[in-house]
Amino acid sequence: MKYLIGGFVVLVLVLALAGVVYQAIATARDLEKYSPPGKLVDVGGYQLHLNCQGEGSPTVVMDYGLGGMSLVWSWIQPEIASLTRVCTYDRAGYGWSDPSPHPRTSQQMVQELYGLLKNSGIEAPYLLVGHSLGGLNLRLFASQYPNEVAGLILVDAVPANVYSRLPAFQKSMANTQRLFSTLSVISRIGLLRLLIQLRGTEVAPDFVKQLPLEIQPIILAKFLPQTFDTAIAENQLMATSAEQVSQTELPNDLPLVVLSHGVNMFDDLPQEQAKQAELTWQELQAEIANLSSNSDLKIAEQSGHNIHIDQPQLVVNTIRQAIDRFRQT
Incomplete structure (x- = not known):
């Protein structure tokens, strides 16, 4: 019996090792196949990828949510590039x-973002557009560099006081953490890569399926252990990030637009809890809008949390209006 168990353990280890090797080979192949659309810039011993398109001022700078990447703005960036950088x-x-x-x-x-922009010669003024965690980040950016910010557009941004006001959010993030932990493990041993190889975009999350067809395989190729480990690390410290932001203030007259989703994103909860969680989220979004006397609150009636993917034209129009207002001042 012990020989049988030992043989099984060896088989599992061999398969796991084969999976790791397969993952490494496939990752190397994808690096050659999908080169970065922008440039890599040193920010202090490591490089970040920056992709700038278009010309003009202000420069629109975009940041995404937990577990994403720059390509999630693929519906938005080309249209804005016809207006400005x-x-x-x-x-x-x-x-x-x-x-x-x-x-x-x-x-x-x-x-890191500020260093990336400066090291790339991308000078202010910046019109900041941030989704979810990216919105939390850019709210902090606007408070720390107010003289360099032309405006702030928050796309269903994480509120700074969400952990104290909305327990359902904390529960949701705990579930997300477990998902990323599982994906980190199965991606390391090549199982996720094999599944994607066999089924393609059939196994992709809904937000990926809604992006341009040519973008979808690139995002799936970036479903790497490093990606999930990064998401885990960001999620673990999101409450700390929220606390950092809560201790700052935005300029009272900062041009601010808050976009909030219109389709309940807490539908995994019992009906009454989901309804209350949604009401609280909308209250928090309204409170963010009240941080500036020069603000506007819009509800994306047809969108869940990913407004920039569900209703990209709404985001494009909002950015266009902000650019026009800046140029008229």
Whole structure:
């Protein structure tokens, strides 16, 4: 019996090793197949990927949510590039960017983004557009560099006080953490890569399926252990990030637009809890809008949390209006 168990253990180890090798080979192949659309810029011993398109001022700078990458703005960036310069980037550990040796807090991510822009010669003024965690980051950016910010557009951004006001959010993030932990393991041994190879975009998350067809395989190729480990690290410190932001203030007259989803994103909860959680989220979004006397709150009636994917034209129009207002002042 012990020989049978021993043989089974050896078989499992051999298969796991084969999976690791397969993952490494496939990753190397994808690096050759999918080159970065932008450039890699040193920010202090590691490189971040920055993709700027178009010309003009202000420069639109976009940041995405937990577990994403720069390509999630693929419906938005080309349209804005016809109006002005627009830059997307991969936070450290995502997309084509190197991992960072520093804790993944909003403060650290803002510091890296600011260094990335300056080291690339991308000067202010910046019109900041941030989704979810990216919105939390760019809210902090706007508070720390107010003289360099032309405006702030928050796309269903994580509120700074969400952990104290909305327990359902914390529960949702705990579930997300377990998902990323599982994906980290199965991606390491090549199982996720094999599944994607066999089934393609059939196994992709809904938000990936809604992006341009030519973008979908690139995002799936970036479903790497490093990606999930980065998401885990950011999620672990999101409460710290929220606390960092809560201790700052936006300029009272900062041009601010808050976009909030219209389709309940807490539908995994019992009906009454989901209804209450949604009401609280909308209250928090309204409170963010009240942080500036020069603000506007819009509800994306047809969107869940990913407004920039569900209703990209709404985001494009909002950015266009912000650019026009800036140029008229």
